[in-house]
Amino acid sequence: MNGDWLLRGRDGRLSVYLPSGESVLCRAEQGPGGPWEAAPRTVGGDQKLRPGLAIGQGGDGYAHLVSWRPTKPGEAGLVHSTHFRPRLAALDWTPIGHPDKTGDRTGTPAVAVDAQGRAHVFVRNKGGGVSMVAQKEKGGWDPWRDLKGSDVQEDLAAVTGESGCVELYAAVPGGVLYWRQEKPGAQPALTEALETPVRPGTLRALPTSPEHTTLFYTDDSGDLCAWRPGGKPLALLASAGPGPVSAVRCELDGHDCTLLAQRSSSGRVAFAAYPTEQESAGAWWAESGPGLPVDAGVSLTTDENGRVVAATLSPSSGQLLLTRRKNEPGLALEAWRGL
Known part of the structure; x- marks a missing residue:
């Protein structure tokens, strides 16, 4: 999956999105703080989907999902669904086309939602560049x-800044490309190319101030780096594991902090926090929870009370675990529990 798959809806309920064979499932809290639904529900109807789900969420709390579906032998097209409330049924999958009009799957899509609630879908095209399609107002x-x-490369990181403008990061051999809108509704323009030894599959972008979004990625030496366009990347700490990090801004003991989580090489979830946009303050990993399968991913959000919530999901085993920050100083977490 590309994007956060643990979300808080506008009604305060948490939900998770789970790829399952040729479909996508959603499972939600019955009310803010739980308990959770006993079984997940299928998203978007009974259309068969291809691997590579992208998820984005707007300021209105609506979730936007994008995936590939087979159209005929050797060809595929992208489809989109909107989920307005975790406990309601999502809209049926709607075709939104192909970046090259016709052809097979070209890459995993990415989706960001602007301040007006319009989804912007990005995907690599057959020429090796990036194409975009956006909703009309x-x-x-x-x-x-x-x-x-x-x-x-296949992985893209789409994000909406606090300004409401959509931005996109893409890994290329020896670097990162960066696109941004000059104003809401404008076509994103390629504005910067960073030379850096980035590992494909490790990009994660987060809004970190009214002026900036921050890109996290792992370089060839194994360091987790942070970069804000217009500046230089900084090595934050050694990556805990091979995949991308999940990131969320939250308040910890009265401070605006960025919290990172990643499945570590030991198999457990590693957490690291530091004052937002102050990478020079340093960060350290602390591991939590049981050992997880190698394909397990981590996603972070905050609940309606601002408490951090973390979830892990293993597509191969279907194992879904969740924890929440305790109501006490520091980053003490409740015991991980299965859903």
């Missing part, structure tokens, strides 16, 4: 747009 979709770029 009054319904429907704009035409596909070619945002240029070359040699783009």
